[in-house]
Amino acid sequence: MISIHSEGGDRLYREALAFAARQVRALVERDPDFYPMYTHHGRWRHDLPAWTHWCDGFLPGIMWILRAHCGESWRATAERYSRRLEPRQFDREVHDLGFIFMSTYRRWYELTGDPALNAVLIQAGQTMGLRFREKGAYLRSFVAEDSLFIDIMMNVGIVFYAALETGDAALLDVAMRHCLTTRRVLVRGDGSTAHEGIFDLETGEFLKQTTHQGFRRDSCWSRGLAWSLYGFGTAYGYTRDPRFLRTAEACADCFIAQTPAGGVPPWDFDAPPESRGQVDTSAAAIAASGLLQLAGMSADPVKGEFYSQCARRILTSLCEQYLAAADPAWEGILQGGVYHIHKGLGVNESVMWGEYFFVEALDRALP
Ligand code: GLY
Numbered sequence: 001m002i003s004i005h006s007e008g009g010d011r012l013y014r015e016a017l018a019f020a021a022r023q024v025r026a027l028v029e030r031d032p033d034f035y036p037m038y039t040h041h042g043r044w045r046h047d048l049p050a051w052t053h054w055c056d057g058f059l060p061g062i063m064w065i066l067r068a069h070c071g072e073s074w075r076a077t078a079e080r081y082s083r084r085l086e087p088r089q090f091d092r093e094v095h096d097l098g099f100i101f102m103s104t105y106r107r108w109y110e111l112t113g114d115p116a117l118n119a120v121l122i123q124a125g126q127t128m129g130l131r132f133r134e135k136g137a138y139l140r141s142f143v144a145e146d147s148l149f150i151d152i153m154m155n156v157g158i159v160f161y162a163a164l165e166t167g168d169a170a171l172l173d174v175a176m177r178h179c180l181t182t183r184r185v186l187v188r189g190d191g192s193t194a195h196e197g198i199f200d201l202e203t204g205e206f207l208k209q210t211t212h213q214g215f216r217r218d219s220c221w222s223r224g225l226a227w228s229l230y231g232f233g234t235a236y237g238y239t240r241d242p243r244f245l246r247t248a249e250a251c252a253d254c255f256i257a258q259t260p261a262g263g264v265p266p267w268d269f270d271a272p273p274e275s276r277g278q279v280d281t282s283a284a285a286i287a288a289s290g291l292l293q294l295a296g297m298s299a300d301p302v303k304g305e306f307y308s309q310c311a312r313r314i315l316t317s318l319c320e321q322y323l324a325a326a327d328p329a330w331e332g333i334l335q336g337g338v339y340h341i342h343k344g345l346g347v348n349e350s351v352m353w354g355e356y357f358f359v360e361a362l363d364r365a366l367p
Helices: 010-030 058-070 072-083 086-090 097-102 105-112 115-129 150-154 156-166 169-185 222-239 242-258 281-295 301-322 352-365
Strands: 147-149 196-199 206-210 337-340 345-349
Touching (some): 010 058, 010 301, 058 105, 072 105, 097 156, 147 150, 150 156, 150 169, 222 242, 222 281, 242 281, 242 301, 281 352, 301 352
Antiparallel strands (some): 147 196, 196 206, 337 345
């Protein structure tokens, strides 16, 4: 259970943001226009397998947040790194267009109001909508037609966004039904989540829960649970459907109850003894940001304050124990992230989504 008694606070968070700015600046100067995904022994490298290309929005997304905190000098770099993503508004290979465009073009559009930027967001949402399978009622994952991932809850937001911007009721229905299916088949009664669901392509029948990155099909992969608590909160923000708020809170309560007092979970809540010591700081960072979002949504102010305190506890632990500041050779911001433990990719490393959601959570936590 996360303990909400913690020291630290705004000064610690501002120092962490300043460190993040130094690390990102060094990366941009050392290796311009490189969008790394995870480090190897603390170094960003070009030759590491990706499995799937879902991360390119996170580095420019950090730059947009740094622009708000550290100054306008970040803007040109943020624009340059974001602009190069534009062709991906049509990318049908990945289920991650929310990650790519909501972290970048959404922030850029909110700053400028330029309709051409909004058009890219809308197209990306419409492209995501094409992943919908009527039989089963879900947006399919990148691995196969019959596969639904919990991660897609972080990307269905751009489908809601495009539907609401254009008044497209059919697209809104796609987003709604995806969330309802995910809630039904991947979120369990105790608020824990499965990573993947498999459907019968002929009938649409839901067949089983499985996993790629978690320990096993009946375990709870901690990052998946963090995606779920955050993603259902976002779905509630778009729809005000109380079912999504209840699900977000059930996932949040499960995350908080399962995570040790310091706020940083093991890579899988049911990990076997031999790997249980391996934390995933990216899951912690995502949960912190998602809890801060949820804190502003909960109908009960006491609950909202509790989520906010838990998020701050997580952030304080990340700042005090996992910031790479003590290791001058480490090129990332946050240590202790995990990408894909079974494939041996990015284990106990900096991972770009961990960096992004850490910076986003710091931004949300600061006044
Ligand atoms: N593919 C998303 C994740 O690794 O969480």
